[in-house]
Amino acid sequence: MLLSDDANAIAAAERSAAAGASASEVLGRLRETLPLDAFGLLMIGLPRTDLPALSALLPHMASEETQRNFTGAAGVPLLGQTVGFVRTLAYNYASLSNRSLKDAKILDYGCGYGRITRAMYYYTDPANIWAVDPWDYAIDLCKEVGLLGNLAQSDYLPQSLPAPEGGIDVMFAFSVFTHTSRSATDAALAAMRRHIAEDGLLAITIRAPEYWRADPAYAETAQIHEKAHAEQGFAYVPHPRETVAGEATYGDTSISLDFLKQNYPDWEVAGLDWSLVDLHQRYVFLRPV
Ligand SMILES: C[S@@+](CC[C@H](N)C(=O)[O-])C[C@H]1O[C@@H](n2cnc3c(N)ncnc32)[C@H](O)[C@@H]1O
Known part of the structure; x- marks a missing residue:
């Protein structure tokens, strides 16, 4: 190979x-x-x-089962998705902020087993990387395999993050806001705003309304979720899971760009992208206002 x-x-x-x-x-x-x-x-x-x-x-890779459970794919096909995202992150940071990822301070929000965290070692020393996730199991997986960097458990509804305030150059949340409830989305975007550098960049992924028809789990109900998306710009179906503050904070979510623009005025939509390898991860690049 x-x-x-x-x-x-x-x-x-x-x-x-x-x-x-x-x-x-x-x-x-x-x-x-x-x-x-x-x-x-x-x-x-x-x-x-x-x-x-x-x-x-160096850290050992997560098992194939863990990769599939968190990310729906594994091995080289998954690596293709990972490097596709990483290249667009590097390009957009250079194009929008006029800086390279080299030696940048980077935060991986909802890091899972550290798939993209590992790819960030290509750009910056692990001491400059913060990898956080509210699920203790995810952070345990990262620790077990010796993931390098500043690993910490965050909150499902965070007010702040276990990372320096105001000093993070680049943050990303891949396949996180495709799953979070309204209050978890609000809390995360507010918390991340506190930690990003004034000239920093946040990359998130969101789902477009086409997601609901594409997922066989919603074959019977897609129309209802499309309607919610069209009317409110935000559609969310919780997964049956433990609740946080009385709410199931994790499920399936679609968010419109207008919703982001109207509800998070301390972030500005600075760029957009998506990749042929996964249409349902729409990349949105946000700058702090
Ligand atoms: C689909 S996995 C994606 C993992 C990783 N970002 C990747 O792309 O490989 C979603 C991750 O989001 C985490 N998560 C769930 N609720 C969250 C929340 N409220 N804030 C941040 N992360 C959350 C989960 O624990 C899980 O690790």
């Missing part, structure tokens, strides 16, 4: 890890010598018996 140049770069990183280099040093070296996709392939393939030193320093 890898080109020989990439395999040579990984072998050199393995030798430096075996000689005592730190995870930061090894990641710095890999960043300089590998393309993003090759870096991603390495990250999703760990641990590897032929790379014992790198496997001891």
Whole structure:
């Protein structure tokens, strides 16, 4: 799968890890010598018996079952989705903020098992990364496999986040606001606003109303949710799960752009994108106002 140049770069990183280099040093070296996709392939393939030193320093990938449970896909096809999002994040940050992700302070909101957190090591040192999720199981999964960075459990209805205030350059929430209730969405966007740098960028994904007809789970009820979306700009169906403050905060959600513009005046919609690999994750880039 890898080109020989990439395999040579990984072998050199393995030798430096075996000689005592730190995870930061090894990641710095890999960043300089590998393309993003090759870096991603390495990250999703760990641990590897032929790379014992790198496997001891860098996080092991989540099991295939965990990947499918959180993200509906696994392995290389999922990596294709991950790098697709990461490239558009890097492009939009450069284009909208005139800065690169290199050495940026980054927050992964609703990080799950750390799928996209791992890809961020391609741009910045783990010390500059905050990965938060309100589900203790998700944070435990991250810790068990040695995910690097500042990992912490957040609240389902957060007032603030376990991260520095006002200092985060780039935040993203992938496949989070596609699931959150109105109050969880409101709380998260308000909390993130407190932590973002004045010239920072937040990338979120939302679902368009077409989602309801595309998901067989809503074959019988799609019209009702489309109507709610058309009338209110926000449609939400809770999953049967534990409640927080009397409310099921997680389910399936579609949100219109007008809803974002009208209800969150301290954020400005600065850019939009989507990828052919998953039409139902519409990327929205928000700047603090
Ligand atoms: C579909 S998974 C996506 C995980 C990860 N962002 C990814 O794309 O690989 C949704 C994640 O959102 C988390 N989550 C649920 N409710 C949340 C809330 N109110 N705020 C933030 N995250 C939440 C879940 O625990 C879960 O890890």
